[in-house]
Amino acid sequence: MAKKYRVGVIGCGRIASLLEEDPLREKPATHAGAYAAFPRTTITSACDIDRWRLAKFRDKWRVPSDRCYRDYREMLAREEMDIVSIATWTESHCGIALAAAKNPHVKGIYLEKPITASLAEADRIIAACKKRGIKLLVGHERRFDSNFSRVKEIVDKKELGALKTIFAQALSLPPPKLGRKKYTGGTLLHDGTHLLDLVLYFGGPAGWVMGFDKRRHGKANIETAAGGIIMLRNGVTVFVEGGGERNYFKFDLDLQFENGRIVIGNGGIHAFRNFTSRHYTGFHELASVPFKNPRRRENSFTGCVRELVRAIETGHEPVSSGAEARDALELILAVYRSADNDGRKVHFPRRAK
Ligand SMILES: NC(=O)c1ccc[n+]([C@@H]2O[C@H](COP(=O)([O-])OP(=O)(O)OC[C@H]3O[C@@H](n4cnc5c(N)ncnc54)[C@H](O)[C@@H]3O)[C@@H](O)[C@H]2O)c1
Incomplete structure (x- = not known):
């Protein structure tokens, strides 16, 4: 019989x-939901500093009371767990x-995003996992959604020609005045x-970034909006924006190819192709086409767990690895750094001083 992996969950809040x-929300929508849905994992222990949340988690996922902890150090010292x-x-x-x-039984870690807020910390996590042969997967779970995987295939196989430009926005009402430190x-x-x-994931590694920010509450506080222009090493241009003081949540990427366009995000997926124009002789223009995805639908949270187990069993790095999450963090911090320096370009890989 295939091995069943024992899981300890630290932090029993929203995403857990x-x-x-x-x-x-599409289900499963959480770590615990994914472990319960995936046949090869079972939650054996849990930890939260909040007594109420821990009790709620215990009851919902049927974790034995004596295996629920308020201190993760105690849990890690006492429990044998694989993930x-x-x-x-x-x-x-x-x-x-x-x-x-440091727990001698642990083979895989499913760490929520962002990996951390500092590159030095990200490096320490990645190095510690590498040293012990632990597979580290960071929760950028959209990578496992079959629509996002299909779009990645369209990019890689140049089904709409070469990718040229990406507009990427995560717009919302940011929390008020929180310290940057x-x-x-x-x-x-x-x-x-x-x-x-x-x-x-879609476009490839970054070449340089020029950032901007809006800090209505002062430089010592987090931005109300930030973003920039990113030039990828292969020449794809990216326009990115986060925050933006909107009374709605908009999360999407608009990928523009030589022969078409795909918009994918929380509002679904919309595809366009170029056709002979009906308005201008000798021109082509884009028209909406159905987005066809022959892939089996994969829930993104179950996808994370399946991928972590696959990485543990094959010894390969997981998709959405610690190193990939570090790359995303490095890019975000470069936007902030550039914005702090009046939009001066930050180059990748970082040039030696
Ligand atoms: N992947 C996603 O789409 C997604 C969505 C939401 C949040 N997140 C990420 O997940 C993380 C948690 O966010 P959330 O929204 O679930 O927050 P939350 O506040 O709902 O849950 C966090 C839980 O961790 C517990 N906790 C904090 N410190 C602890 C400690 N030292 N030991 C044990 N328990 C501790 C808190 O009591 C709380 O119950 C964040 O890093 C966030 O960025 C990811």
Whole structure:
């Protein structure tokens, strides 16, 4: 019989469990939901500093009371587990991941995005996992959604010609006046990490970035909007924006090819192809076409768990690895750095001083 992986979940909040209660979201919508749906994983222990959330998690996912903890160090010292999920606040990711990597039984870590808010911390996590042969997957879960995978295939096979330009936006009402020291960034970091990860996934590595920001509450606080122009090494141009003080959430990427266009995001997926114009002789123009996806539908959270198990069993790096999440973080921090320097270009790989 195939091995069943024992899972310990640290942080029992929204993305770990509570979003499962949202009637509108596709299910599973959380780490715990994915472990419950995936036949080869079982949640054996849980931890949260919040007593109420821990009890709720225990009851929902039937975790034995004596295997529920308020201190992750105690959980990691006592429990034998194959996989650790880390779904706590971003500023705690590094300390918990480093502690998890010391548990001798752990083979895989499913760490929520952003990997951390600092490159030095990201490097420490990646190095600690590498040293122990632990597979690290960061929760940029859209990569496992079959529509996003199909678009990646269209890009790679040049089915609409070469990719030329990407417009990428994660717009929302950012939280008011939070200190940059603690939170590092606003929407561009916390939602934009998904966006920049997808830019790199579809488009390839960055060449340079020129950033802007709007800091209505002052430079010491997170942005109300930030973004920039990114030139990818293959010449694809990217326009990116996060935040933007909108009373709605808009998350999408508009990929423009030689012969067509695909808009993919939270509003669904829309495809366009070039046809002979009916308005201008000798011109072509874009018209809407159905988006066909022959791939089997994969839930993105179950996809994360399936991929982590595959990486553990094959020894390969998972898709959405720690190194890929670090690349997205590096790009976001470069936008902020450029914005702090009046939009001066930041080059990749970083030039030696
Ligand atoms: N992948 C996604 O789409 C997505 C969506 C939402 C949040 N997130 C990420 O998930 C993480 C958690 O966000 P959330 O919205 O679920 O927050 P949340 O506040 O709902 O849940 C976090 C939980 O972690 C617990 N916690 C904090 N520090 C802890 C510690 N040291 N030990 C044990 N428990 C601790 C808190 O008590 C809380 O219950 C963040 O990094 C966030 O960026 C990802």
